[in-house]
Amino acid sequence: MNVEEYITQHTTPEDEALGWIVRQTHQRAIHPRMLTGVVQGRLLTMVSVMLAPKRILEIGTFTGYSAFCLAKGLAPEGVLHTIEKDDELEDLIREGIAVGKADGRIVLHIGDALQVIPHLDETFDLVYIDGDKREYIAYYQAVMPTLRQGGFILADNVLWDGKVLEDPLPPDPFTQGIAAFNALVQADPQVENVLLPLRDGLMMVRKL
Ligand SMILES: C[S@@+](CC[C@H](N)C(=O)[O-])C[C@H]1O[C@@H](n2cnc3c(N)ncnc32)[C@H](O)[C@@H]1O
Numbered sequence: 001m002n003v004e005e006y007i008t009q010h011t012t013p014e015d016e017a018l019g020w021i022v023r024q025t026h027q028r029a030i031h032p033r034m035l036t037g038v039v040q041g042r043l044l045t046m047v048s049v050m051l052a053p054k055r056i057l058e059i060g061t062f063t064g065y066s067a068f069c070l071a072k073g074l075a076p077e078g079v080l081h082t083i084e085k086d087d088e089l090e091d092l093i094r095e096g097i098a099v100g101k102a103d104g105r106i107v108l109h110i111g112d113a114l115q116v117i118p119h120l121d122e123t124f125d126l127v128y129i130d131g132d133k134r135e136y137i138a139y140y141q142a143v144m145p146t147l148r149q150g151g152f153i154l155a156d157n158v159l160w161d162g163k164v165l166e167d168p169l170p171p172d173p174f175t176q177g178i179a180a181f182n183a184l185v186q187a188d189p190q191v192e193n194v195l196l197p198l199r200d201g202l203m204m205v206r207k208l
Pocket residue numbers: 034035036059060061062063064065066067083084085086111112113114130131132135
């Protein structure tokens with residue numbers, strides 16, 4: 001058994017709604033690898049439960065796995081807004097919301113996050129960034145004004161399979177995008193941050 005299997009075996013497993021999303025994603029989606037897994041999903045739930053946010057924003061719904069994980073911690077009457085660009089995923093996401101009885105608590109927006117965010121008249125307590133890796137800086141700049149003081153941003157895949165450590169930095173726009181995002185956060189006096197080496201790297205940011 002490797003360390004990842006051991007960690008998974010000692011983490012609370014997925015509930016029925018998440019199990020449904022995983023099965024349907026493998027049957028119906030093209031890139032099931034994009035699913036947030038059991039361990040990171042449980043961490044998202046734990047963070048959300050600790051914060052009891054009233055408003056959560058997610059960029060990059062895919063099939064809804066992380067949206068469900070985060071929504072578990074919402075305060076009563078709380079709402080999670082999640083944005084997905086790929087309209088072919090809409091039916092699957094909406095079915096998942098119905099199966100998980102999350103209507104009203106999870107609000108799906110189909111469209112480009114960079115166009116949707118300016119129209120959301122909300123102040124967010126927690127933001128999860130998991131969209132296009134080339135656009136992380138643009139997401140950060142779009143969400144910062146909507147994040148309350150003391151609010152948190154979590155950004156996934158910030159180690160990008162270790163490529164951000166390579167010297168010279170690979171020229172592909174994904175690695176460049178993530179590396180530039182990490183540097184921007186690190187230099188931003190408005191925040192404190194910690195990069196967790198969980199899975200593909202999770203950046204936790206708190207707005208001061
Ligand atoms: C890694 S997947 C998200 C995984 C998801 N958070 C989960 O836990 O299963 C990234 C998703 O972001 C979406 N995406 C990419 N660029 C986007 C954008 N500008 N606005 C909204 N969604 C975007 C992609 O279509 C894809 O479904």
